[in-house]
Amino acid sequence: MWCHGLSHLQSRLQNLLRRGVTCWAFQQLNFKSLFPLAIHWHHTASESLNCAWQQHEDHFELQYANTVMRFDYVWLRDHCRSASCYNSKTHQRSLDTASVDLCIKPKTIRLDETTLFFTWPDGHVTKYDLDWLVRNSYEGQKQKVIQPRILWNAEIYQRAQVPSVDFQSFLESNEGLKNFLQNFLLYGIAFVENVPPTQEHTEKLAERISLIRETIYGRMWYFTSDFSRGDTAYTKLALDRHTDTTYFQEPCGIQVFHCLKHEGTGGRTLLVDGFYAAEQVLQKAPEEFELLTKVPLKHEYIENVGECHNHMIGVGPVLNIYPWNKELYLIRYNNYDRAVINTVPYDVVHRWYTAHRTLTVELRRPENEFWVKLKPGRVLFIDNWRVLHGRESFTGYRQLCGCYLTRDDVLNTARLLGLQA
Ligand SMILES: C[N+](C)(C)CCCC[C@H](N)C(=O)O
Numbered sequence: 001m002w003c004h005g006l007s008h009l010q011s012r013l014q015n016l017l018r019r020g021v022t023c024w025a026f027q028q029l030n031f032k033s034l035f036p037l038a039i040h041w042h043h044t045a046s047e048s049l050n051c052a053w054q055q056h057e058d059h060f061e062l063q064y065a066n067t068v069m070r071f072d073y074v075w076l077r078d079h080c081r082s083a084s085c086y087n088s089k090t091h092q093r094s095l096d097t098a099s100v101d102l103c104i105k106p107k108t109i110r111l112d113e114t115t116l117f118f119t120w121p122d123g124h125v126t127k128y129d130l131d132w133l134v135r136n137s138y139e140g141q142k143q144k145v146i147q148p149r150i151l152w153n154a155e156i157y158q159r160a161q162v163p164s165v166d167f168q169s170f171l172e173s174n175e176g177l178k179n180f181l182q183n184f185l186l187y188g189i190a191f192v193e194n195v196p197p198t199q200e201h202t203e204k205l206a207e208r209i210s211l212i213r214e215t216i217y218g219r220m221w222y223f224t225s226d227f228s229r230g231d232t233a234y235t236k237l238a239l240d241r242h243t244d245t246t247y248f249q250e251p252c253g254i255q256v257f258h259c260l261k262h263e264g265t266g267g268r269t270l271l272v273d274g275f276y277a278a279e280q281v282l283q284k285a286p287e288e289f290e291l292l293t294k295v296p297l298k299h300e301y302i303e304n305v306g307e308c309h310n311h312m313i314g315v316g317p318v319l320n321i322y323p324w325n326k327e328l329y330l331i332r333y334n335n336y337d338r339a340v341i342n343t344v345p346y347d348v349v350h351r352w353y354t355a356h357r358t359l360t361v362e363l364r365r366p367e368n369e370f371w372v373k374l375k376p377g378r379v380l381f382i383d384n385w386r387v388l389h390g391r392e393s394f395t396g397y398r399q400l401c402g403c404y405l406t407r408d409d410v411l412n413t414a415r416l417l418g419l420q421a
């Protein structure tokens with residue numbers, strides 16, 4: 001590392017840095033001759049490591065692995081992984097962040113091989129591996145998407161020839177399960193074949209990847225067109241594309257469908273990649289996309305049929321994006337269950353209807369519609385935060401069973417199998 005033995009220059013340097021001037025220092029140069037244009041960077045001696053850092057008044061700047069990173073000093077103190085600050089067995093912070101002086105600055109900083117050492121005013125030392133900092137810095141993270149996906153229309157999905165997973169391999173091998181989850185994460189839908197057509201086997205399948213999310217519809221549901229519940233799903237009518245449980249504050253993450261019996265005609269299932277449609281809106285009308293991410297809407301479920309009395313309300317925009325990288329993670333789209341709009345003034349309402357129309361036009365393009373006939377033995381998993389489903393009207397006796405899954409637990413299983421989720 002360059003700059004060893006420069007401590008006599010440190011106070012002058014600090015003055016300089018306080019004024020926000022960037023400094024370079026080379027051992028072989030006369031430091032004074034560089035004032036006041038001088039730039040002071042601490043460099044590693046070894047070319048191969050290629051690391052440089054600089055202590056600014058209010059942040060620490062690091063260049064490493066082709067990344068320029070800036071760290072707040074409180075952040076650097078807060079993320080200390082020393083035994084007294086962090087319990088590496090439980091992966092939990094022991095340090096009380098509120099005890100850190102918000103104006104804290106390190107007394108000294110030094111680099112040894114690939115480890116940075118920060119000594120704080122009270123003498124506590126925090127060590128960071130350079131690679132850890134790259135992996136965990138804002139600049140290192142922000143280029144990375146949280147969830148890699150393949151957006152699809154009917155042709156893209158069909159051409160991809162995504163293989164279904166067999167019931168046995170899904171249950172018995174981690175590889176089968178991993179293949180299934182990989183496809184599910186990429187496309188937002190996935191099928192399991194050769195499942196015995198019973199509710200019990202469907203439940204077993206669901207439990208292999210997640211906890212079942214029990215709702216007002218029960219844990220496992222089993223339904224026919226008997227209008228046993230106050231919802232169109234329990235009729236023979238067609239259902240336009242929608243996501244379910246938009247009236248929950250957190251809509252159900254995954255939906256599982258298994259058609260156990262159908263003696264009649266029609267009843268095909270419609271699937272549409274909501275993120276593909278949203279992407280088209282973003283390309284064609286970015287300000288409409290933005291409005292759909294901003295305007296809060298209510299969805300509502302009011303039921304008074306037989307013994308079932310429910311009133312559910314969920315509030316949130318149609319498109320939900322991560323605020324730091326604008327990645328879309330949830331679409332809430334159900335025109336049946338959308339409640340009275342009273343969360344925005346009339347002029348915004350009008351712009352919202354325009355944006356909603358643009359999205360609807362994309363969602364309804366025939367080329368975006370993927371139709372399948374669910375059959376006994378073939379179980380469909382749908383990412384209810386991304387892919388919309390619908391159904392054609394039907395005749396005859398039709399029995400469907402399934403359940404909702406908690407999204408966190410599906411992702412948990414995926415991560416434990418080594419997938420990015
Ligand atoms: C039948 N099953 C339990 C699957 C769903 C019923 C929920 C229907 C509701 N309109 C919604 O979209 O959330």
Ligand SMILES: O=C(O)CCC(=O)C(=O)O
Pocket residue numbers: 233239244269389390391400
């Ligand atoms: O009957 C179907 O195929 C699906 C109905 C539906 O949308 C649902 O149950 O959520």
Ligand SMILES: [Fe+2]
Pocket residue numbers: 233242243244389
């Ligand atoms: Fe539905």
